[in-house]
Amino acid sequence: xxxxxAIALLMILSFGASSIADVNLPSYPKGRGEYCVEPxxxxxxxxxxxxxxxxxxxxHLGVRSKRHSLVGCVxxxxxxxxxxxxxxxxxxxxxxxxxxxxxxxxIDCFSCHAAVPDAVVKQ
Amino acid sequence: MDKIRFQVLAGTHTGYRLLLWLLIILIGxxxxxxxxxxxxxxxxTGMDNRVVWGLPHVFAIFLILSASGAxxxxxxxxxxxxxxxxPLARLSGLLAVTLLTGGLAVLVLDLGRPDRLVVAMTYYxxxxxxxxxxxxxTGFVLVVLIYLWVMMTPQMRGYVRSVxxxxxxxxxxxxxxxxxxxGFLVARDAYDTAIMAPLFILMSxxxxxxxxxxxxLTLCRWNGYLLSPELSGKLRRLSALFILGxxxxxxxxxxxxxxxxxxxxxxxxxxxxxxxxxxxFWLGFVLCGGIVPVWWFLDRRFxxxxxxxxxxxxxxxxxxCHLYVTIIGGQAYPLRLVSGYRVDSGFxxxxxxxxxxxxxxxxxxxxxxxxxxxxxxxxxRILPFLPTVTGSxxxxxxx
Amino acid sequence: MTNPENKPRRxxxxxxxxxxxxxxxxxxxxxxxxxxxxxxxxxASDETRWGLLVDANRCTTGCRACVSxxxxxxxxxxxxxxRLDPQWIRKVELVDESNDRSLSIPLMxxxxxxxxxxxxxxxxxxxxxxxxxxxxxxxxxxxCRYCMMACPFNARSFVHEEVTGQKSYSPRGxxxxxxxxxxxxxxxxxxxxxxVESCAVDGHGALxxxxxxxxxxxxxxxxxxxxxxxxxxxxxxxxxxxxxxx
Numbered sequence: 001x002x003x004x005x006a007i008a009l010l011m012i013l014s015f016g017a018s019s020i021a022d023v024n025l026p027s028y029p030k031g032r033g034e035y036c037v038e039p040x041x042x043x044x045x046x047x048x049x050x051x052x053x054x055x056x057x058x059x060h061l062g063v064r065s066k067r068h069s070l071v072g073c074v075x076x077x078x079x080x081x082x083x084x085x086x087x088x089x090x091x092x093x094x095x096x097x098x099x100x101x102x103x104x105x106x107i108d109c110f111s112c113h114a115a116v117p118d119a120v121v122k123q
Numbered sequence: 124m125d126k127i128r129f130q131v132l133a134g135t136h137t138g139y140r141l142l143l144w145l146l147i148i149l150i151g152x153x154x155x156x157x158x159x160x161x162x163x164x165x166x167x168t169g170m171d172n173r174v175v176w177g178l179p180h181v182f183a184i185f186l187i188l189s190a191s192g193a194x195x196x197x198x199x200x201x202x203x204x205x206x207x208x209x210p211l212a213r214l215s216g217l218l219a220v221t222l223l224t225g226g227l228a229v230l231v232l233d234l235g236r237p238d239r240l241v242v243a244m245t246y247y248x249x250x251x252x253x254x255x256x257x258x259x260x261t262g263f264v265l266v267v268l269i270y271l272w273v274m275m276t277p278q279m280r281g282y283v284r285s286v287x288x289x290x291x292x293x294x295x296x297x298x299x300x301x302x303x304x305x306g307f308l309v310a311r312d313a314y315d316t317a318i319m320a321p322l323f324i325l326m327s328x329x330x331x332x333x334x335x336x337x338x339x340l341t342l343c344r345w346n347g348y349l350l351s352p353e354l355s356g357k358l359r360r361l362s363a364l365f366i367l368g369x370x371x372x373x374x375x376x377x378x379x380x381x382x383x384x385x386x387x388x389x390x391x392x393x394x395x396x397x398x399x400x401x402x403x404f405w406l407g408f409v410l411c412g413g414i415v416p417v418w419w420f421l422d423r424r425f426x427x428x429x430x431x432x433x434x435x436x437x438x439x440x441x442x443x444c445h446l447y448v449t450i451i452g453g454q455a456y457p458l459r460l461v462s463g464y465r466v467d468s469g470f471x472x473x474x475x476x477x478x479x480x481x482x483x484x485x486x487x488x489x490x491x492x493x494x495x496x497x498x499x500x501x502x503x504r505i506l507p508f509l510p511t512v513t514g515s516x517x518x519x520x521x522x
Numbered sequence: 523m524t525n526p527e528n529k530p531r532r533x534x535x536x537x538x539x540x541x542x543x544x545x546x547x548x549x550x551x552x553x554x555x556x557x558x559x560x561x562x563x564x565x566a567s568d569e570t571r572w573g574l575l576v577d578a579n580r581c582t583t584g585c586r587a588c589v590s591x592x593x594x595x596x597x598x599x600x601x602x603x604x605r606l607d608p609q610w611i612r613k614v615e616l617v618d619e620s621n622d623r624s625l626s627i628p629l630m631x632x633x634x635x636x637x638x639x640x641x642x643x644x645x646x647x648x649x650x651x652x653x654x655x656x657x658x659x660x661x662x663x664x665x666c667r668y669c670m671m672a673c674p675f676n677a678r679s680f681v682h683e684e685v686t687g688q689k690s691y692s693p694r695g696x697x698x699x700x701x702x703x704x705x706x707x708x709x710x711x712x713x714x715x716x717x718v719e720s721c722a723v724d725g726h727g728a729l730x731x732x733x734x735x736x737x738x739x740x741x742x743x744x745x746x747x748x749x750x751x752x753x754x755x756x757x758x759x760x761x762x763x764x765x766x767x768x
Contacts, residue, residue: 059659062566062651064710071690112660112695114688164683164696171605172679175667235665235680235697246662248646253668257644309638309757310674460629460675461753461768463619470612471605472629472676 026098029079036076037067047073070109075117088115127210129275129507132346132500139345139500146497153490156483157232165235169481173471174454178480179233181446182488185330186226186495187260187301188323188442191294192331192365193218194267196358198294201274201287207354210510214339216271217499217508219294220264222334225495227260229487252303259297266290275506298327305449312389313453316379322372329365330442336362336435338499340428346509352426359431363420366438370413373445385459392456392475393448400452403444412441451478562710571635571654571762572704573734574718575741575750576627578767580728583626586613588729591720592630595705596692599685606682608694610702611717616768625768628717628729631656631677631702632753633762639669639678648699654734654762655704663698670699674754677701704762734762 036043038050050068057063066072077095078086089096090110100107109115132139160167170177196215200208231237247254266289273279273286302323305314336358343350350358377394380386393400416434419425425434455476460466466473503509589611592598598608611630617623637656639648647663650656658669658678670678678701685695691707694700705715713719714731721729732739750764 055661057565059657059661060649060651062653062706062710063564064562066562074690111684112688112693112698114690114693118690161697165680166601166603166606166682171682172609172670173605173676175670175680235667235699236663239662239664242645242662243664246645246647248640248643250640251642251644251668253642253644253666304668307642308671310672310754454671458674458676459754460614461616462756464616464625464768465619467615467617467624470609470614472612472614 026102028093028095028098029077031076031095033076037072070113074113074115078116086116090115128511129213130346130509130511131505131507132342132503132509135504136345143497143500146493146500149493150490150497152486153232153488153493156486156490157237160233160483160487161237167481168484169479170484171476171478173457173476174451174478176450176454177478178447178451178484179229179487179491181443181450182491183226183229183233184301184450185443185446186222186229186491188298188327189330189334190219190222190226190327191263191298192327192329193222193335194290194294195328195331195361196335197270197274198287198291201283202291207351207357210348211335211339211350211354213271213274213508214342214503214510215335216267216274216290217502218331218335218338219267220271221495221498221502223260223264224498225491225493228494229491232487252300252307256297256300256304259293259300263290263293263297266293294327295324298324301327305453310458311453312380312386312459313393313449313456316376318372318376318379322369322376325365325368325372326442326445329362329369329438332358332362332365333435333438333442337432337439338496340432342499342503342509344428346511348510350428355426355431359420359426362435362438363417366413366417366420369445370409370417373408389453389456393452397452397456397475400448400455403452404448407444408441408448411437412439412444416441454478566651566653566655566710568652569735570652571734572709573633573654573732573741573762573764574704574715575730575732575744576763576765577728577730578625578627578765580726581626581628582726583613583615583624585626585725587720587723587725588628588717589613591716591724592702595689595708595716596694596703597687597689599687601683603682608679608681608700610679610700627765627768629675629677629753630717630763631704632675632759633702633704635760635762637759638672638674638757642668642672644668651706655706655709656701656762657703657706658699658701660693660695660698660700665697665699667699673701674757674759 038046043050051070051073054065054068054070058065058069073096074089078089079094081087087094088110090107091097092101096107096109096115168177194215196208197212197219199205200212200215231240234240234243236242243257247257249255266286270283270286270290273282299320302320305311306317306319308314340350377390380390391397393404395401416438419430419434425431455478457466457473457475460472592611596610598610601607611628614627614629616625616627618625633654633656635650635654637648637650640650640656643649644666645662645664647659647661648656648669649659665680667680670676670680678699680699681694681696683696688694692703705713705717708715718729718731721727730741730744732741734742734745736742744766745764748766750766751768752759752761752764753768
């Protein structure tokens with residue numbers, strides 16, 4: 001019985017390993033501008049820390065710095081379709097979604113937050 | 124005393140299996156309803172921006188109150204020295220845990236964001252009665268589980284009284300806390316009074332006894348156990364007393380409100396011309412859930428188990444009616460937005476809100492009740508909750 | 523466009539101490555930021571108390587300029603189910619019980635000093651900012667609706683279904699409670715709330731916004747010279763929204 005279990009476990013693991021190799025790495029449109037607000041490796045690792053901290057100080061304390069705001073992320077990272085309209089960063093293949101699908105981390109930002117920059121309406 | 128033995132429910136006759144499957148199906152329907160409400164949003168319910176708490180809350184508060192009250196028998200047995208209540212003490216503890224769990228499940232699944240349960244557990248605002256209740260409810264489950272363990276472990280017998288005392292105090296605070304959820308709503312004429320706390324305590328005693336009657340008599344019947352007529356008589360008188368207590372406090376509450384000029388509107392609405400609410404109040408609560416069961420509980424001619432269960436069921440129905448009138452009727456009546464002015468029109472201001480419970484709400488509520496019942500019928504198959512021999516009086520088996 | 527009030531938060535030099543302590547908590551925030559700290563990096567101050575003065579003598583029945591402005595500003599789309607529509611601000615018609623005189627007023631979150639909604643919120647999602655704005659942190663709102671039970675003015679609404687097309691500065695979503703933010707995003711950028719602006723332009727100039735703690739602000743001056751009241755003085759909430767002529 002234990003043997004069988006061990007074999008089953010091994011099979012599952014090896015299947016998992018082989019399928020990782022098959023999966024496409026995330027690919028997404030390049031953001032606007034040369035640099036992000038922090039070095040790329042730092043952002044990959046810690047972007048949620050920045051966002052969480054900014055959420056706390058902006059909502060509760062009223063600190064309105066732009067640097068680590070989610071609006072800032074969306075402004076640079078939302079890509080535009082051929083007709084110039086913005087595509088949601090939460091669409092498949094777009095900036096946020098592609099990595100979050102890859103890492104299987106569910107995000108809850110865009111059920112409330114705008115996932116495209118505000119349309120510029122001048123009166 | 125040593126004549127009392129406890130055992131797991133023997134045999135699985137058809138009735139038991141049918142009940143098991145029925146409960147599982149009802150829980151499933153409840154879960155589907157909860158998922159529907161969460162994925163679609165609350166527009167699929169009858170609730171809106173005026174009646175913000177609906178049928179699920181009626182069921183949840185009913186279950187929470189019953190949970191606390193179901194512990195009556197255990198409390199009398201271990202705190203007040205009623206040794207003849209001891210055969211039923213374990214069952215009473217079991218009901219307390221399961222009913223509370225069912226109630227909390229309904230409450231959580233009705234949240235706008237049930238997925239954020241962890242937020243509710245990690246962010247606390249200690250000025251909120253609701254936040255205290257989170258502690259009171261989870262703590263209660265823990266205390267009663269320890270209480271059950273102490274009762275079921277012979278070596279721990281010495282601690283039964285002290286743990287029972289903790290559980291008793293805890294549940295009194297818990298029901299006061301549940302009442303205070305409403306009592307602290309200063310802007311709502313229907314609730315704004317400290318009487319909500321003692322009222323909820325008495326409602327819990329009365330509803331808890333009713334639920335206890337129905338479940339105990341059913342389980343004991345399956346197990347071939349008969350309550351001694353003495354014990355049965357005591358419990359019946361106790362039930363009657365609790366119902367009378369509720370009726371008294373409800374009368375006091377409404378009379379107080381009638382003396383306050385600005386509360387007369389809501390009183391008139393709930394008791395006289397508020398459509399469905401006066402019917403539910405007078406027919407459902409006062410007559411069906413109050414006067415008639417008190418009569419049956421006190422009259423010896425109705426002392427058979429069948430009559431007792433019927434009376435208890437009527438108390439349950441009456442209690443649900445009462446909670447419906449209190450919770451929903453209290454919200455349906457418009458707020459006094461501006462002192463000294465009638466609110467004539469606007470965004471549904473100054474109007475009675477017409478609330479109609481929807482199917483998902485009902486399914487969620489029934490699902491919660493079913494969850495509690497399923498936990499009971501499964502638990503009695505696993506652990507020895509049910510008494511096999513009658514209480515302390517020899518020869519009482521003949522009843 | 524009305525002039526923003528003279529803002530004490532502008533006088534921030536004396537309070538950089540507090541700002542420094544706060545910013546030091548931020549991971550990745552460098553000391554350089556502290557030296558260059560701009561107004562937007564400064565937290566809301568408790569020396570300010572934002573408030574609104576509504577002049578019921580000017581407000582007229584039928585005018586919905588403030589309501590439309592709010593809907594546009596915050597992208598509050600109709601749901602198609604009237605009873606469930608968001609209602610951050612609404613027009614209410616009042617009839618005086620003593621003489622049947624009728625009035626029209628806008629009703630929104632009254633930004634109480636002692637807000638019942640904040641008191642009852644189990645998670646602290648309902649909170650009052652240092653400068654008196656009563657807001658909902660939708661990140662921690664679990665949608666229990668206890669605040670809606672507690673609010674004396676029915677000023678809050680629950681989002682009953684999925685929302686799309688939100689503005690970047692006004693996030694809102696299904697399953698959480700929302701209410702008037704006093705246009706916190708505008709006020710933090712030295713602008714007045716959308717309803718006030720539109721009442722001045724398209725309406726009847728019935729709304730004045732400003733710092734109630736600043737003796738020189740228009741609201742303070744008007745409040746000193748004219749009688750005004752809270753809607754439910756019996757509840758002693760010390761609301762930030764006050765009414766003239768009611």
